Amino acid sequence: MSEHTDAAVTYGSYLKIEELLLLQQPRSTGPEHDEMLFIIIHQVYELWFKELLHELDRVKALLEQDQSHRAQHTLKRVLTVLKVMVAQLDILETMTPLEFLSFRERLEAASGFQSDQFRQIEFLLGVKSEQAIQRFPNGGRARAALERRYQESTLWDGFLQYLSREGYDLPQAQLMRDPRVAVVASPDVQQILVRVYQNDPKNAELCERLVDLDEGVQEWRYRHVKMVERTIGARRGTGGSTGATYLRETVGRPIFPDLWDIRSQL
Numbered sequence: 334m335s336e337h338t339d340a341a342v343t344y345g346s347y348l349k350i351e352e353l354l355l356l357q358q359p360r361s362t363g364p365e366h367d368e369m370l371f372i373i374i375h376q377v378y379e380l381w382f383k384e385l386l387h388e389l390d391r392v393k394a395l396l397e398q399d400q401s402h403r404a405q406h407t408l409k410r411v412l413t414v415l416k417v418m419v420a421q422l423d424i425l426e427t428m429t430p431l432e433f434l435s436f437r438e439r440l441e442a443a444s445g446f447q448s449d450q451f452r453q454i455e456f457l458l459g460v461k462s463e464q465a466i467q468r469f470p471n472g473g474r475a476r477a478a479l480e481r482r483y484q485e486s487t488l489w490d491g492f493l494q495y496l497s498r499e500g501y502d503l504p505q506a507q508l509m510r511d512p513r514v515a516v517v518a519s520p521d522v523q524q525i526l527v528r529v530y531q532n533d534p535k536n537a538e539l540c541e542r543l544v545d546l547d548e549g550v551q552e553w554r555y556r557h558v559k560m561v562e563r564t565i566g567a568r569r570g571t572g573g574s575t576g577a578t579y580l581r582e583t584v585g586r587p588i589f590p591d592l593w594d595i596r597s598q599l
């Protein structure tokens with residue numbers, strides 16, 4: 334029998350706790366007390382973004398395999414994570430404007446604008462933008478990940494193809510859509526979705542979960558912009574945008590416009 338020389342797995346070795354605890358490095362002198370919270374909350378969000386990508390890729394793959402029940406199960410998990418992500422903004426709102434200003438200048442041009450995982454989630458859902466890729470330096474991990482996601486079909490495409498295999502006569506133009514183009518409203522798709530809602534409870538339920546997902550992302554955007562307004566008011570963002578003015582434009586912009594447009598036709 335060969336002898337085991339490897340150290341036994343422990344909580345710390347499995348979860349890489351030593352490495353994890355070295356990753357919070359404030360830049361302010363002192364350092365300012367609240368910078369720790371600011372760093373940790375962003376790191377936690379990036380981990381949730383990673384988990385969302387992991388699960389949303391799964392949802393898309395399950396739809397491709399016509400496993401809609403399991404896709405819905407996974408979507409339920411995504412929605413639960415999203416709720417936690419929205420609730421977490423409460424923690425950051427305990428930081429007053431002055432507490433934030435005490436270290437804000439040390440962020441220089443760093444901003445959530447540069448979160449490639451957030452853009453990856455948008456791309457995967459169908460919110461594509463070639464311009465968003467340009468913000469990430471050539472040759473890096475983030476740029477490569479975004480370029481790949483830009484070319485790939487979206488969750489919405491996966492859903493339409495699934496519906497087509499379920500017997501719905503979706504137009505070829507929709508099924509062969511260029512995945513690099515952002516998803517926009519389509520009256521043809523809406524006609525079919527109305528039929529799904531009226532006659533097909535199983536797939537209507539799936540549509541409702543996608544609406545939940547869309548609403549969950551909008552809720553995050555809304556809470557984020559409110560937090561921005563109460564923390565920096567009308568100041569410009571560190572990423573160079575007009576700040577709350579820019580962010581307000583993104584709130585209420587649906588990810589799956591057809592699923593919202595049909596509401597008045599049901």
Ligand code: HEM
Pocket residue numbers: 374375378379425433443444445446447448451557560561564565569570571572573574575576577579580583
């Ligand atoms: C005091 C807290 C925060 C402030 C003042 C703030 C401010 C801003 C501002 C002004 C923007 C617009 C881009 C720019 O010009 O910089 C932005 C974008 C963004 N922020 Fe925050 N933010 C805060 C916390 C967070 C947290 C905790 C996250 C979680 C990851 C986050 C994620 C993002 C993302 C993903 C964007 C891009 C949104 C888009 O382009 O649609 N922010 N933030």
